[in-house]
Amino acid sequence: MALVIFDLDNTLLGGDSDYLWAEFLVENKIVDGEHYRQTNQDFYDQYLAGTMDIFEFLAFQLKPLADNSLADLNRWRANYLAEKIEPIILPAGRALIAKHRQQGDTLLIITATNSFITTPIAEKLGIPYLIATEPEVINGVYTGKVDGTPSYQEGKVTRLQDWLDTQNLTLEGSYFYSDSHNDLPLLDLVEHPIAVDPDPNLQTIAQQRGWKIVSLRQ
Numbered sequence: 001m002a003l004v005i006f007d008l009d010n011t012l013l014g015g016d017s018d019y020l021w022a023e024f025l026v027e028n029k030i031v032d033g034e035h036y037r038q039t040n041q042d043f044y045d046q047y048l049a050g051t052m053d054i055f056e057f058l059a060f061q062l063k064p065l066a067d068n069s070l071a072d073l074n075r076w077r078a079n080y081l082a083e084k085i086e087p088i089i090l091p092a093g094r095a096l097i098a099k100h101r102q103q104g105d106t107l108l109i110i111t112a113t114n115s116f117i118t119t120p121i122a123e124k125l126g127i128p129y130l131i132a133t134e135p136e137v138i139n140g141v142y143t144g145k146v147d148g149t150p151s152y153q154e155g156k157v158t159r160l161q162d163w164l165d166t167q168n169l170t171l172e173g174s175y176f177y178s179d180s181h182n183d184l185p186l187l188d189l190v191e192h193p194i195a196v197d198p199d200p201n202l203q204t205i206a207q208q209r210g211w212k213i214v215s216l217r218q
Contacts, residue, residue: 002173004100005160005186008111008118010179011196012093012125013085014217018061018113019044020084025064030076048199050182054112054133054152059144062135065116066144073116073142081120089124092216096177097125106169110160110186112152116142131159156186177214181205 009016022040025031039060046052065073100107108129109122115132122130136147151159164170174190176183181201187193195206195213206213 001104001106002175003108003169003171004105005108005110005174005176005190006097006127007176007178007180007183007196008109008121009113011177012090012097012109012216013121014088014090015084016044017085017111017117017121020088021080021117022061024076024080024084028076028079030068031064047182050201054150054155055146058114058133058146058150062114062142062144062146065114065135065142070140070142077116077120080117081124085121086124090216092218094125096216097127100175101126105175108163110151110156112150112156112182129163131156131163153182154185156183157189160186160189178202187211 006012009018019040022031022036026033026037043052043057043060047057097107106129107127108131109118109125109127110131111118112133114135115130116135118130118132131151133150133152134147136143136145149155149158171190173192175192175194176186176190177194177196178187179196179198179202181199184202184205193206193211195202195211197215197217198206198213203213
């Protein structure tokens, strides 16, 4: 038995749940159309380049949670999951999850995407543990701010170490599957770093370091 950690976006999913949530909001006229779409694209480009300021992004991304009622948010999220997420869940990703589950491994998703979006995705994938960026909630209402450390870049390591302490687990024999060079701090930490359909930067580094490279999109 080992701890098996999965990144979510562009790893188990054939797309980015953060990016697609913004697209869903634009398409359904919940936010200011083209300006919102362009800002979303700018942040995504920065993410791919590894230059994104996570707190600037979260101020943008969490604002719709604060601007709308929980009833509306939950209704929109259900439609978003059906329209945007279910079609991009990778069958090979499900098979990989099933393989590790059958081996008795402990399964965890760790993602920079916020928990409002990712909690039901983890449930759909049958993964019991999730570390995601947490939106602040006060008196049952989203504030538009982040609660604690975002699980992004080095923040994934910080959040994982806190989680390991609460679960009385270690990284002995651990795996981490990721597509992104943004996850190098955590890939460097586990015993079995695995690059999944990696971005060009991670592809180069994985080849240099002799890390396993796999594709879930075949």
